[in-house]
Amino acid sequence: MNLNVLLRGQSNAFLLGAINGGADAMINRVEQLLGFDGVNDTVRLEFASDSSGGNTVFSGTSFLTDWIGTQGNGWTVAELEQSLLDYINTLPAAQKAEPTAVVWLHSEYDSGFGDLTPAEWESAVRYDAALVRAAFGQSAAALPYLFVSAIPYDQGTGTGHQAIRIGMEELAADPGFNAHIAARALDTDMSFDNWDGNAATQEYGGSHMSNADGLQTGERLALALAQQWAQYAKPGSPVAQAGGQVDDIGPQVIQANAVGTNQLALTVAFDAASALQALDPDAARGVGWTVIGAGGPSTAVDATRATLTGANTLVLDFAEALPAGGRLYYGWGNGRLAGADDSGRGNAVYDEHGMPIWVAAHGLAVGGLGAAAAPALPTAGGGAMPAAIFGMPGAAWDQAGLVWTGSHDYAGTTYQTYGAKTVWAGVDTMALAPAAWNANWSGILAVDNIPNANLDLSAAGGNPLDLLLVGARGGTVTLGNGNDGLVWVAHSNAPGHGATLVVNTGAGNDRVEVTAVGLSQLADGNRFDNGGLYDPDYDGRYSVAEVHLGGGRDLVNVTGLAKLVAFTGDALATANGGGGGDAFLIGSGGGSFSGGDGGDSYVFVPGSGNSTIADFTRGEDWLTFAGIPAGALAITAATQDGVAGTLVTFDAAGHSVFLAGVGGLNGSDMVFF
Known part of the structure; x- marks a missing residue:
């Protein structure tokens, strides 16, 4: 059998597919994890950046302007999205019918939009996904989207990065959309560019992933793809031996409780791991951990130290008191885990398999910050329910x-x-x-x-x-x-x-x-x-x-x-x-x-x-x-976004309803009153 990976994005996707070997390593690793021999059972990369027949990757482009355009209150197909659809349409019918996953790196230019909202980004991706899935002739349930969580792009904004990360996680939380966070990229060097022209020096934190960053991202993507396709794993393969559950998500912080005024105790839940690794010196300095209060980013307080206290617990120290209404973030905004020498790789908190820790992009409410009491809660049965102290741990x-x-x-x-x-x-x-x-x-x-x-x-x-x-x-x-x-x-x-x-x-x-x-x-x-x-x-x-x-x-x-x-x-x-x-x-x-x-x-x-x-x-x-x-209705055959159907226009202003995939109507399909 054959499985397909459609690679999407701008320059970092190009580097992954054509320069740093990350995409090839990803494909080979998925085959190894599933026990495929690479001959009879294969994983194929669908990637093009300079083809006259359509491309999946375009460097230096914004998804929200160059790929998808606006039209009234909705979206429309722009030039680069059409090129992607052209690429898909040139694939053989048998290949389009094979199991396929979309790997999405596209976040860099869009993170520069400081007024971007998660809902706007999600809406555009939903529009794109409908087009891509229709071009393949596959349903949402059959064709998943796998996101590389917003790349720490040096020209992006904090709010733009967060909007995309939240959008990715909200789409991943929607079972009807079928998406997953396939790789997190905060621990990257972003050092491909040679800013000063001196090959003897290394500059970190630029626009592009280093070769090592690409290989690391490819490995994480491979784990997510293998998990996605666990049903195809061969007997005796690593995925089959793991019971179809590999460590592709990494450890998540699920609870953060204040200890005094400037310390947090964190509890971690694992995917397919059981313990956290010892911290490198930069991770031990608390790199990446931030608490932001109800007043927004201006109230942010950064951690100064992280200490492991158990297999799934650690404590964070902060230089000042934590703000009221605080929420914990790991890598808010650009979020790159820059170490003392400004490098990023190795600076996360990792589980025993090398998967990085994460906190939901919305942040995690910090318990025990002396939050105000909620109003008393009267009940229909008389009396009153207890006033909850929001944010306090434990139960009463x-x-x-x-x-x-x-x-x-x-x-x-x-x-x-x-x-x-x-x-x-x-x-x-x-x-x-x-x-x-x-x-x-x-x-x-x-x-x-x-x-x-x-x-x-x-x-x-x-x-x-x-x-x-x-x-x-x-x-x-x-x-x-x-x-x-x-x-x-x-x-x-x-x-x-x-x-x-x-x-x-x-x-x-x-x-x-x-x-x-x-x-x-x-x-x-x-x-x-x-x-x-x-x-x-x-x-x-x-x-x-x-x-x-x-x-x-x-x-x-x-x-x-x-x-x-x-x-x-x-x-x-x-x-x-x-x-x-x-x-x-x-x-x-x-x-x-x-x-x-x-x-x-x-x-x-x-x-x-x-x-x-x-x-x-x-x-x-x-x-x-x-x-x-x-008599006010006009019923015509129409095509919208490449889908044939029936358009019913029902008032003088031209308002209408499009019935996708429907060929005509008769009186029994409509009711008037």
Whole structure:
């Protein structure tokens, strides 16, 4: 069999593919890890930079301007993206059908955009991925994107680097997109350039990876690719002997607690390793570790020393007191781990296999900084839940022994949690509606094992929220105006109106994920303590997510059988239903929609924005036009972004909906009222 690796990017991708041997080493290493002989079973590199028939790599280019262009509220194919598609289209049909992964190094020029947002970058990559996957004729599930986390480019901005890193991690967290962080590159020399023209001297921290950097990156990419393709591993191969689980992710910091005012104790979770290596002198100086307070980068405090205290623990010392509302970062911004001689390689904290440590790009909330108390939480059953001290480690039980608060880990992320003890429905409702928001409060919050959550967090304003409702039946949640995330891990023991969660997003670029306890590892965080009414196999079949989108570029995804009722707003939206019969009420911003399985309804009114439906199924789904007569419709064959389909224009302003892959409509596909 043959597996393919499509190499993407600008000059550092060119160096990897043509100069430093990193790409060849990557291909050979993947074959070795999978037990391929290189003759009958091979891994092929798809790479071109100077071909007249199309290229995958262009030096000195910006993905967001030279590859993808803007058109109205959306994206369009620019010259270099078209060249990439031309390259793919020249491949033999049999090769395009083979298992393929995209390896993405492209971040350098785009990190120079100081006003870049994660949502903007993610949106462009989603657009690109749809085009690339369509050109290959493969689905998202079959063709993954593997990112080299934002390269420490000397001309980039701190906010630009962070936006791309966050965008990569958010795409990797979306199972429907199918992406992974395949290699982290903070410990690079970036010394390919000879700035002073003197071959006897070495200058670090430039624009381009050294040859050694390229080989190191190729090795990390190979591990990620081998993990991705573990199903193809030959018996007796390193991947097969490892049970399909190799150390491709590296150690993640999952908890950071203040010890006094200027010291942090860190706890690390491993992938396929078991201990941290001894630190080199630069890593021991605390290179790369930063705590940033609620006031932003101007409050940053850098570490001055790192000390291993156990196989998976270390302590960081800082020269001054840690800021209130602090979050821990490793390599914020440019982030290169520059040592005393300005080199980078070897300066990370590594596990026993040489994989570098990492902290989520959003940062990790620091516990124990004396954060302010949250408001008391009245419940429908009377009395009051305890006031949580956000950011404090540990847990505390209330007097009635029914509710606890404290730090709790869900799938590797630590949430400040309100949880009901044991019997599900013993505490029926949690209500929280602070009149004002204390910037020191943690925005990473969970409600566990409480059936109904009535949360009005609009007072958070622009402070970003990461909210998890796990084992919940329904309620109402209102988010703030920041770039917020909400995950509902739904549970219900019966059908009925009580199994509906109403979500109101704010002005930010928000993300709403709907899943169920039998489908998500997030439910494992407290599965041992949920009582007899808890069904660990629940698939969402009685749950309804009613989501009212705000003014930002929002994303909604549903996994399982929960029904989605989406009211989109005045900004471009993306909403993907699951296995239930979903309803989409399209606002003036329009957007991209898919209903998944089940009969789905798409409702349009005069002024609904331009939309695309990716999976409209005739005879199962239908278009509903409210206040729009049948005579106002113009139905034509059309092609958008290389995909043939049907375009339905429904008002005098030219607003329309494009049905990808659909050849014509008849009266049974539409409803008018």
